[in-house]
Amino acid sequence: MMKPQFNLWLEINGEVGLSIWRVRLLQAVGETGSISAAAAQLGIHYRTAWQKIHEMETRLGQKLVETQTGGHGGGGATLTPTAQAYLDKFNQFSQQIEGEIHRHYQALFDFDDSQR
Amino acid sequence: MMKPQFNLWLEINGEVGLSIWRVRLLQAVGETGSISAAAAQLGIHYRTAWQKIHEMETRLGQKLVETQTGGHGGGGATLTPTAQAYLDKFNQFSQQIEGEIHRHYQALFDFDDSQR
DNA sequence: CAATCGCTATGACAAATAATCATAACGCTG
């Protein structure tokens, strides 16, 4: 009925570098091998996905996605090792936080219910 | 340079009931004794503040702010005991989570720096 | 006892942001 939600991101000069959603996007690129397929998987437009990736790259100052235009299948995209490292670490981070939120929520709020 | 940020909220049928910002708004109302002064304190327009409060009340299905129109000083607003209770508990919750985020971030990310 | 004052309340509008459309270029493949 009432449940805690959260968002988590890394800021870089006051701008969002990585966030849970953005990391999910990178992950989808890595899995599918293309920005276009990743966008479809997340139910967003290619343009949006590309824009977010571009944003992340300029903000972090590092290349995250290696793209290839033309060729077999029209092209594709793969994650750089840098991106993969960010991805792994951020996933670990957000999973830990999710656990903590659940734990603290139980302790603070669900206690009420067990009182009646 | 790069630092973790977060948002935290309580959802109720997929809609935001309380959040860090919203709780801060309620707190400002409690401190100043009026919605208008609270809005000024947070640097937003009265309209926005009123709207958010109204939203919270309908979503939570409970009266949070007792308002009075007319009279000495034109009127005013005070928090209901319900609102005060929510406020206290949510503040406790978010402070705990903030601590956890800082802790886990140090452990995961700042470790890199101490490696060089 | 009516005029004042700052506040609540809400409709209407403007600005900013995000999503979508449209089109060009690319290069392997059959």
Add this chain to the structure above:
DNA sequence: CAGCGTTATGATTATTTGTCATAGCGATTG
């Protein structure tokens, strides 16, 4: 060498958010 699915990007539309403007209220005060 034409076709296909992809990257890349300018232009446009839709949605969300924030701001403006105005009406009504009622204890207080001169």
